[in-house]
Every structure is written in C-alpha cells, then in structure tokens.
Amino acid sequence: MGIINIRFKNVKSLENTFIDLEKLNVLIGKNGAGKTNIQKYLYYFYENLVETNIDNNIIDKNNPYNSYAEISVKFDLSKFIEIGNKSENIGKEFFNKISLLNENGDSSITLTFKQYKNNTILWSHDYQIRKLLKYLYPIYYIDVRTLDLYDWENIWDIIGEFGQRRSEKEEEFTKEFDGILKKIYGTKYFEYLVQLKSEIDRLEYNVQSYSNSEKFKQIYKLKFGGDKFNFKKNKLNFYSKGYNSYNYLRIFYTVLDLLHNSKVKNPIVILDEPEIGLHPNLIDELMQLIAGQNKVIQTILATHSPRVLKNSLVTKDVNIFQLTEINFKTSVRKIMNLENKKSHKVISDKEASYYFANGILFVEGVTEFELFSNEYLQNLYPILKEIEVFTYNSNNISLDVSHPFQRNLDIPYLLLLDMDKIIKYDNDKKQFSISGDTYNPLKNLEIIKREKFLYGERRILLHYRNRIKGISNKVNFNYDENKFVFSDKLFYEYRALIKAYCKNYNVYPVNTTIEGSVVNKSNYTYFYQWIMGDGCSYSDKVKLKEAYDKNDNISYKINILKTIIEGNLEPLFRLNEKRAGKSTTQSIKEGYQIAIKLEKLQKGSGWMTLFIDDIFSGFKKDNQKSQFSILFPEIADIIKTLEVIMK
Template sequence: MPISRILISNCRSISKVSIDLSDVNCLIGENGTGKSNIIKAIHHFHQNLTANKNDEALFDKKNPYNDYVEISFIYDLSRIRRIAQTRYAQDALFLHDFFGKILFEFSDYIDDNNLVHATIKHFKSGQRNWNIPYELRSYLKNVFPLYVIQSRNIKLTDWDNIWEIIGDMSKLKEKEEGKFSEEIDLLYEKIYGNTYKKNLDYINREFRNNEIELEKFSFNQKLSQIYQLQLGGREFKFREEELTFFSDGMNSNNYLKLLVNLVGKLSTSKIKEPMIVVDEPEIGLHPKLADDLTSSLFEKSKLVRFLLATHSSRVIKNIIGTKNGTLFHISMNNHYTTLKKMKKITSPKETTVVTETEASYYFSKGILFVEGTTELELFNNKRLHKLFPMLNDIDVYSYGSNNLKLNLIHPNKMNASIPFIVLLDMDKVIQIRNNRVIIKGDKAFSPLSNEDIQRKEKLFYGKKRSETLYVRNRIKGICDKAEFKPTPKWYYIKDKLYAELVNLIKKYSLQYNVFPVSTTIEGVLVNLSNFEIFKSYFESKKGGRLFTTLFDNCSDQEEKLTLMRLLVSGKCDTLKTLDEHGNYLKDPEIVKVSKNIGSLKFDKTEGWVSSFLDYFFDNYLTGTEKDNVNSFKLYFSELYDIINILVKQLKQSE
C-alpha cells in the first residue's frame, strides 16, 4: 500500500509523533489533544510537494526555539517497481517513462525495501528544504494522491469538488498543454463542424480586443469538464430530489460514500494508490448511517488507504476487531500531543464484549474502574461531584469483576494514555485463613500477584528499586510470619501490624494505579470516624427494638462499626460476613446474630448510598466550601484519599 508511515515534528502541539499506517486508521481522543493538528500537517506536506503553501499557524508557539516544522512521508513503491520491472523487461524504450525513472534515475532515493523517505523542513522564514528532487515529488503526488475532507466544511448541497477528484483520479500523465488543446479542437470540429471553429475564433478575438483573460483550467479540470459533458450535467440530485430536500446527515453520508467509491473504482484502472483523510466523518450521521459508512470504507480499504479522526464510539466499535483497522490514541502530555498505537482486539470473544459503551471510554479524560453498582452509585452522586468538581472529568466503569471487560478498556492493556485508577475490595488482593494473610492469585486485579510485574521489578534501579522492593518484601515478610487473631464475636482485628500491612498493600498497589480499600466499598462509606452518624441515619430509616438489641450487645466501638458495616452488606475485617464465619465455626450465636442482621440490612438496590450521603450533606456540611471539604475528609478519609488520587492523576496529565 502507498503511504506506510508519517512522521511529524515541531508542528503546533506536536513535538514528535510517528504513525505506522494500516488500511483503515483512526485517531481518537479528547477534543484539543491534537488530532486536527496531525491532519493539518498531513495536508500541508501534500500541498507542498509541488507548490509553496504557507501556514504560519503550523509552527510551535510554545517553544520559540523550534524554528521549523518537519514532516516526513514514507512511500511504499513495491507495487510500482514490480510493474516497472515487468514493463522494462518487455520494452527497453520504457526507460524514458516515469516507470523507467523509478528503476534508474530515482533509484538513489529508494531504499532496499522499496521505500522513499520524503521529508520537508519548512522554516519560519518561509524557506523549504526537501531531501528529494521536485520531479520525484511531482511523481509521488500524482501516483499517491491524498484527499483531505473536513466533514464540518463539506458543502452538503454543493458537491463541486467531487468533479475535481474525478478529474484528478482520471489523469494518466499530463500531455503538453498545446497538444492537448489541439486534439480537443479537432475532436469538437469533427463532431460539430465548421460552426464550432468559427464561434471559437470569434470568442477568442472578442476576449483579446476587450483585454479579457480567463483563469485557465488545469489538466484535471479539463478532464472533469469532459466527464460532465458526457454524463449530461454537473448538478447532483438524490432519488430525483434536490440535495436541499435531504438532511445534512443524509447528504454527508451520500457525499462520503460517493467519494470513497469513485476513488476506489478509478484507482483500479489507473496506477494510483490513493489515501483519503476524513476529519469527523460521523457528523450528522444517524448510527445506522455511521455503520453504513464504515462498512464502505472497509470494502474499499484494499484499494484506498484511510485515516479518520473521530469522536464517535459507534465508528470505533465498527473498527475494533477488524484485522486491517488500527486505532491511535491521542492525548496531551505537558501541553504536547502524545500518540499511541492501541492494541488490536482480535478474538471473537473479545469483540462481542465491546459495545458502544465500552468504546466511549477510549475518549475519557480519566477512568475509575469499579466492581459493582454500589461504587457506581457512589461516584456518580451529584452532591459529591458538586463538592469535588474534578469528578465531572472522571468516567466510572463497572467491570463487574470481569477480567475480559476490564482488559478491553484498561489503558495499560490497550496502550492508551488515559489516567485511571482500579478500585478493588481488599478481598481481591488477600485472604485471611487460619489467622494468616494469604496473597490471592488473581493477577488481573492485584499487582502483588502478577508474576510479570515481579519480573519487571527486578530490573528497577536506584530509588525506585529500593522503595518498591522494600515495600513488597515487607508485605511478604508480614504475611509469612505474622498471625492476626480476630475478636471471637465480631471478627474485628485489633492489631497495629495488620493496619500497617493494609497501608503497605495500598502503597505498593498505587504504583500500578490500583487502590485496594481497607475492607470493601461499604467499609469506605461506614468507617470508624462516622459510624455514629450512620447509626443515627439507620435509626431514621430502619430503627427498632431488634437494631437496639444488636447495637447494645456490641462491647466497644470496633464491634459497633462492624455491625454498621454488615447492615449495608459490608464485611468484617476478616473479609467475610458473619454468616460465612458462622457456617464455618458452627457457632449458633453467630448464626443467630447473622440472621437478625440479614432481616434488617439494606439491600444493594435500595439506594442507601445516595440516601446516606444526602443525610450527611444536609446535617454536617453546612459551612463554607473549604470547611465542607475538611469535614468530608474527617468523616470519609478513605473516600477522600481515592478522590484526591484521581484528581492528582488528572492534573498530572494536563
């Protein structure tokens, strides 16, 4: 295929990017990350192959020492050279044609892999330096035409540039202008007789006498006019109606499909390998039309190379899972554009999981991965967002403990530059069995269990090595030697070493963007600092003699806290419910208490999270914004830590 690679340096927000192209390529990412800048650079390069086009806006404004824009296209001439070698073997006179020049005159510019590296350095002074001669550039522009379509700027009821593209794609090779005009004159004179010649001479004479000149048609435009004459017109209709009759979306879809099909068809009869660049092809399209358009692209992708820039999760969904489609994730890092080639999703099992919902997360500013509905309810809470506005820039995705779903969106797995945190309950990282802590083997969720991570850590050096390995070894040492005996009634672990272990696991995991909460998400919401507040809230909803009896039977605040957590489907410090302990120990008293709790506790679908937060906000957050944040931090310290880490992740990416 034609253009195999594009390199851009010092262009607007682009410090340096390299794009290895496949058949259908798609740039995705937030607004303002540099997708349009890449397209502008590509267009600028192609225009300047045979002309001098200035665009001062392309230069890097942030670094005044960057004096030039540098853009390189790598063209693959493998197919062209095969044709040239075949023709030259059949006819030695072919030496004087372009194909002969490819074999001989231009051979110094073609490497052993049949690639031409064409580079322009465009200086602020206006000077342009090319590494290849004009004649070769002209040849490349002709044989490898490139069309840049800005969907927002398509004249949806005026498709004149379709004729220009038809004329361009029809060009075999330019003849001398005079000879071409003479042949046209002879043809028309033969068709229309002497009257045509007389009228033409009269019109030319009148123009000269009145000092009137015409802007000359290019060779391509002349071919376009001939096609229009033969087809009987130039204005387009659709289903016998004027284009103004249809919606912008319908006209945009028809325009792009016509363009793609014409370029694809005409390229089969000419030795051309075109590329079409489309910015936001989805504008105005109904989802079904977006499906129709992307289907057309893939049908023609063996004949035409495509580069799209899109914000449409529908388009992304249609590209994911295709063998010849590639996604490039664009982001901003320290005010400069970063580009990453995303991992291909190839297995049918994976592609069926990816819906528009999953694809939409590739456009996120930041992602918080959570396990279930309780976390979704919590982190989508409007009052929480009002208190911490940066949460509005975080998308929350519930993977439901499904490794496959997590991996298909996980930025590290997909090679995307999106800030993220994976929120886990502690029972996804460790188990407590026979008073010993055991590291769990689920490497998809916990970095402590990931053997690949352990191997990479052996290559760390300096401060990173000493700190990371110290924390890992300290965790391992505690797990290997220490015993933690929970209280016999409520299974609370009163041990400072256990608290240290939990904090070490958090510290280690956060290096890999994983935040394991101390127990469960319910334990984040109902904790030692606020369980008395939760007690008041619970009594207002489900209070009664049974609850009072259970509460009065707790001997200290740790037991009371455990009771509160269990009433919202949380767990004991042992990361089990009372019922699980009761079945294991066959303790009738524990089983009885567990049943009583079961009759009182909130169901996960009752909306207790939002209700409890409303209760807290209404009664405890009545001061200034700063005071409210400090109060929230006091009563929800672990939740505050999660939010704070998310905010830091976002700020670091800006």
C-alpha cells in the same frame, strides 16, 4: 499501502513527532492537542510538491532557536514495483522510473521538505521525482465542517482522473465530435458555433484549454447526462446535512476505490471529524465502508466520537493514536490494539468513550458508581466532576478494553478493588494468601520482573513486596469469633503495607468492600439512626433494633449493619449461619442469627445516596471536608489518592 510513516520537526506543536501508518489511521485527543496540525501540514507538504504555497506560521515559534520546519514522508513503492515486474511492454518505461526511486533497496523512498524562517523551501529530491510521487499518491482533504453538502463538483474532479494520458489521436476526437453535432443538430446549428468561436477570436479572447482530467470530467458529465447529483430521485437539499454528509463520503470512497482499480495510484484521504451530523447507525455504516475499501486507500482520520473509535478498535489494519498537549508540544502515543477477540464483542460506545476521558476511576459495580456520582460528594470534591467513573462489573474483558495501562493511553486512572481481590483468608490455615489476577500488582508477573531492577526511592516497593510476601507465608492470624476482628496489630500493618504498595500502581484496595468504607467505626451510629428514622423505608426496623441491642460491643454492632448492606467483615467474608453459630457469647450468636434473616439493602437500590444525602444535610457549612473525612476516612483517602494521580 501509500505512506509508511511521517516525521514532523519543529512544525507548530509537532516538535519531533513520528507516526507510522496503516490502512486506517485514527487520531484522538482534546482540542488543541495537535490532530489538526498533523492533517494540515501533511496536506501542506503535498501542496508544495510541484508548486510553492507558503505558510508563514509553520515553524514552532515557542522556541526562538528553531531555524526551520521539516516534514519527512516515507512512501511504499512495493506495489508499483510488483506491478512493473509483471508488466511486459505496456507502461514498462513508466514503471522503470518508479523502480529507480527505490534508493535503499527496501521498496521505499523518503521525501523530505524543509522550510526556513526566511520562507526558503528545500527539498531532498528534484521536481520530476516529486511530480511522479504526487501522481502516484494523490491526497484528498475533507473537512466535513466546511464541506458544501449540496454541491459535489469535487466528486467530478476525481471522476475526471479516470481519463487516460494524452493521445496523439486527440484531434480526431474533436473532428468526430464536430461530425456528431452536424449529424444530430444540423449544419446550420454547427455554423452558429463556428461563427461564435470566430467572434470570440476576433475580439481577441480565447478559452483556456482543459487539462487532461478536466477534459475527461466534461466527457463523463456528458456521458452521465448532467452534473447535478440526486439521491433516490430527490435533490440533495431534500435531505438533512448529516445524511448528505454520509452520502457524499460514501460516493467519494466508492469513486476512489474505482480510481485505484483503473489507474496506478495509491490515494490518501485526510478526513476531519466525519461523525458531525451523523446518526450512530450511519457512523457504523461509514466506518464499515472505509474499512472495507481496497487496502491501498489510506485514511488519516481525526475524531472526537466514541462511535467512530468503537468501530476502529475492531477493524483490521488500523493504527490509533492518542495526542496530548504538554507545554504547547504534541505528544503521540500509539494505542495498543485489541488482541483478544472476546474484546470485540464487549466493546461499546461506553468503553470507547473512556478513551476521551480526563481521568478514570474504575469501580467494580453499581454501588461504587452510585457513591462517587453523589451530587453532594461531587460538589465537595470537584475532582469527581473532572473524571469518569467506569463500572466494569467485575468483567476483566471490559476492563481490559478501556484500561489506560493495557491500551497505552495517557490518561490518569485509579482502579478500586475489594481487598479480597488482593488477598484471601484461609480459615483452616489461619493465613492470608495473594489472590486475584494481573490487576493485583502483587500477582502481576511483569511488575515482579521490573521491580528487580528498581533503584533509589522506588526500591522501597521491592521491600514492601517482600515484607507482604513474608507475612503471607509465615504469619498465622486468628480472629475473634464473636467480633470477627483480628487482635494482632501485625494484621493492620500488613493491610496498610498492601494498600501503600498497590497505590503506587494506581490500585486502591479498600479494607473490606466499599460498603465497609461507607458504614464504618466512625459513622455506624449515624447509619443506625438514619436507617431507623422516618426518612428510611427499611421494613425490618423492629427486628434490626432487636439484633442491634443484643450486645454493646462496637465491632458486633458494625457487623450487624454490614450484614444488612451485604458487606464483608474484617476477615474478608460475609456473615452466615455457620459462622454465627460459632460465636461463644449467646447474645451475639442470637443477634447474628437475627441479622442474617433481615431484609438486605440491595446494591443499586439507592440506599447509599439517601444515607450520604442525610449525612450532608446535618453538616455545618464550614469545614465540610473535615467533617466528611472524620466520618468517611477511607472514602476521603480514595478521593485524595485520585487528586494526587490527576495532578
């Protein structure tokens, strides 16, 4: 590996930014977050190693007290030292020079660059050391947006680096080359060349000598019989820009890999948005190519592409960094890698796309997705347009892949859970118990450990937890077998405590299920009117009316409607024959038995959109949020919680 880590101080938005590098390093973040600054000023560091190339804008001007910008790069010498130890006489002097760089005994050297306000540059090491490091760790900056996709001359520049160091016998090459020209083209042709050179000299012109790599570049061009690349016997302009971009990067990495094998070098590639113009399949092939190169070739890649990120997340030897801008300063987070191999199988562009989100609302299924994607609701609450709704279909592996806390992403989020993912009711013991998995804050062992050390206002969370735990262990709750509701007010305090506690950990447990949030005590009459009306194609309207009219109790009527939308009742279970049979009121029992057999409104069938749209069509233009909050109090509270989190 070439570079171990980089630190930037007072470099534009990089106030004090540290990143440790792997073979593949991926930078993600919004425009203006600082990705370009990291790439640009690492390259700037290199540009100044052996000559001066001043950038007057490097110092962070938002802080007038900054007197200098600083860039420190720590290089890994271990590979070179290892090669040197194995070599006998060939190159021994060269590798001895490298060994002397090992200042701290850890097979590394840290090179520091400082540029002051007056543009004075100060280096931590002398010119000869910098020159050697530039040779050992060559850097290449590729910005696909400015790349000439039809002229690959810079590929020849890399090929020229295959050349050997200068030799005392180079003059013999010139003489032998002259002999070849005479032999093939004749003495007369050679005399023309001599005459041409003589005339140029007479006019006091001269030709600047090639550098060693330039000389070999021309030799290789001659060897290959030309310098214009074709692909599949077609000129490059025959292909699209995207395809040429892919082909350029493919041959670039291939040549670079061969360069390392033939020369003692650890190349570093700065690659900016390689996905531009590429079909997703070509992105896959490109990322596999980059990942498959020799480990000593490092790539620092900036991207806005979920496809690039998806491929990177399942790659070995990768570091992924999320950059965010806070008050004109760049904040860097290292994203947690996917330890679970099962995650590699479920990750797709969908999961990867959420790493670029402004905010995420995680929901269990299509019903919630349909609700929060409703056009009227999004217009009423613009926050819903700013965030992404992630449907993980109760698959925790899919949730793990994109959950900001699990991946160490700086993305505001809210996880919506049915209450039975938090607590469950034991019908025999008449008690509730804590249920679910680690996404339930009440069951998360890490949270339990941390709460022991909370102080100040946050200490209330430990009080909430202990209160919830005490009620779960000690209190019996009996529900009415006709209404399926609890008469004990403590139950509602218990449920409110759970909700308040979980919201502190960005988890929102709905009272029952999302269906119960949509059809509730405040709006059940509206829902009944809608489903029975001409605008709804529900097929069992006659039987539904029969069941609905069996009893006038409000809880009973809500339970009938919850049954046909497949929602949970208050004790967190669905109505079935056995539970209906235990009802002591004959009319209620008969109504429940009818409801169980009625047509159900299936998840994702669109009924929720039609109902919500119908509700909005009846709203007055003024104070629509207030009207909505009255009819859908829990949904309004979910969105309010989301707004607070996003702020």
